[in-house]
Amino acid sequence: MKIPYALPYIDDQEIAELISTLKSNWLSRGPKTAEFESKFADYVDSEYAVGLNSCTAGLHLAQLALGIGPGDEVITTPYTFVATANTILHTGAKPVFCDIDPITMNIDHTKLEKHITANTKAIIPVHFAGLPCEMDTIMDMAKSNNFKVIEDAAHAVYTRYKKEPIGCIGDMTCFSFYTTKNLATGEGGMVTTKDEELADRLRVMSLHGMDRNAWNRYTEKGSWFYEVIYPGYKYNMTDIQAALGLVQLTKLEEMQSLRNKYSEMYQKAFSNQELITTPFDSSEHTHAWHLYVLRIDFEKLFITRSEFIEILKDKGIGTSVHFIPVPKHPYYKKLGYSIEDYPNASKAYEEAVSIPLYPSLSEEQVNYIIEMILTTVNNSKR
Incomplete structure (x- = not known):
């Protein structure tokens, strides 16, 4: 008996949706991505969702959107995939690790306070394996100490903290749709937020820093003209990924x-x-x-x-x-x-x-x- 460690859950529904997308001739970011963003935002009870090419990209952009950079500190758990910490380094900030609770394996919220300094700008709690962190305590601590919360929800599609879906609690929440995840698009990610300004920043930064008017430049109503307002990145989701995501969301x-x-x-x-x-x-x-x-x-x-x-x-x-x-x-x-x-x-x-x-x-x-x-x-x- 051969049982791989992990396999995606794919059937004819995803195949049909991919064929439809390929025949539409719109393969990069387009209508499918916008539809997936809207439906995913609804699913996690968030106002906005921005589709990206990975959760790692989401963690990076979320910190940049908050202005985190050199001289700042970001608290997270040492018990996570290294991408969580790498993205802190990518901004120029310093990762500060808080040990885990030995039972839940999530960041130990009772030990957070001793890691907070004047340089603390954010905390990235990781919902390990799909179990939510103690978000009430974390959000209260963030409010009283004036720092932001970026949730690493790579494992937490479907997770609820008490009765609230993960995706509507922190300032921003970053999801992964990697091939082994509960909802899989091969590669892909999403950032959700209830802050329109943050969502706009994420969209601009995820596609070379081009202004919002650039998104529709290949549609009938679009224009060839665009302006770069930030030295951005190529982190956007594609319609091929979104097509998979739309089907997977119905099967979740x-x-x-x-x-x-x-x-x-x-x-x-x-x-x-x-x-x-x-x-x-x-x-x-x-x-x-x-x-x-x-x-x-x-x-x-x-x-x-x-x-x-x-x-x-x-x-x-x-x-x-x-x-x-x-x-x-x-x-x-x-x-x-x-x-x-x-x-x-x-x-x-x-x-x-x-x-x-x-x-x-x-x-x-x-x-x-x-x-x-x-x-x-x-x-x-x-």
């Missing part, structure tokens, strides 16, 4: 129900195991279950995590590790960061194994994954 509830079902099977199977810790969940929030990350006490096994992963690979099961903490990477070590300063992130990394969780799995495959993991752990106890 269906896809999510399968993720929920399989995550419940995993929770039930692993929750009472002595050497396995299951992901935290809360009835107060809605978890998107983008990832299912087991934490295994390898110190009590006679095999290492790498050996565990190889055993599962030999049994036809793909896995991954989320994440290598940012301070462990050589470049960040050169900047003076040390993983020893973030003991909860360090411990989580040493124990983490991400197992397959996606809609195109079958119950038979999920049960096989459960059986192989339990067998491997139980046969490897010291």
Whole structure:
């Protein structure tokens, strides 16, 4: 049995929409992108949405739109994909890491205050695996200390904090539509905001810094003339990506129900195991279950995590590790960061194994994954 770590959930609906888009002869940013932006904004209860070519682009532009640059500090979690921190460096600002909560694996909101300085301009909370951060505390802290909140929601399409969709809480929220995400367009991202001025800045900066009149220059009502008002970037979404996104958005509830079902099977199977810790969940929030990350006490096994992963690979099961903490990477070590300063992130990394969780799995495959993991752990106890 071959079970890849992740697969997209694509069928004839996406194929038909792509063919329609190709036949329209409008392949870059156009009507499909505008439609996807509008429908996605409605889905997350936001006023505005700006389609981009990645969540990374969104994080970068969101900070630039707020005027973040050299001399500023941006607080985030060390337990994230390195793109979160890289985009802070791209602005010239300094990443400041706050350790994670050992249970939720999200940024520890109780430790945030000690990282706030006069140079703090923003915080980027990351909704790890699809579980929302404690946004009430974060938003209150931002208001009282006069800094902004840019949510990294790469994992959090469908997530709700209490009853509010992620996408309408922070000053800006950045989503990913990478091929493994809950809503996939191959590559792609979106920034949502309720601030029209910020949305306008994002649009200008995402297409070379051309003024708003340039967006329609290839339509019947458009003009060849444009002006560059900012040294911008080529970060825009295309209609090909948006065509996929529009179909995926209509299927999101269906896809999510399968993720929920399989995550419940995993929770039930692993929750009472002595050497396995299951992901935290809360009835107060809605978890998107983008990832299912087991934490295994390898110190009590006679095999290492790498050996565990190889055993599962030999049994036809793909896995991954989320994440290598940012301070462990050589470049960040050169900047003076040390993983020893973030003991909860360090411990989580040493124990983490991400197992397959996606809609195109079958119950038979999920049960096989459960059986192989339990067998491997139980046969490897010291």
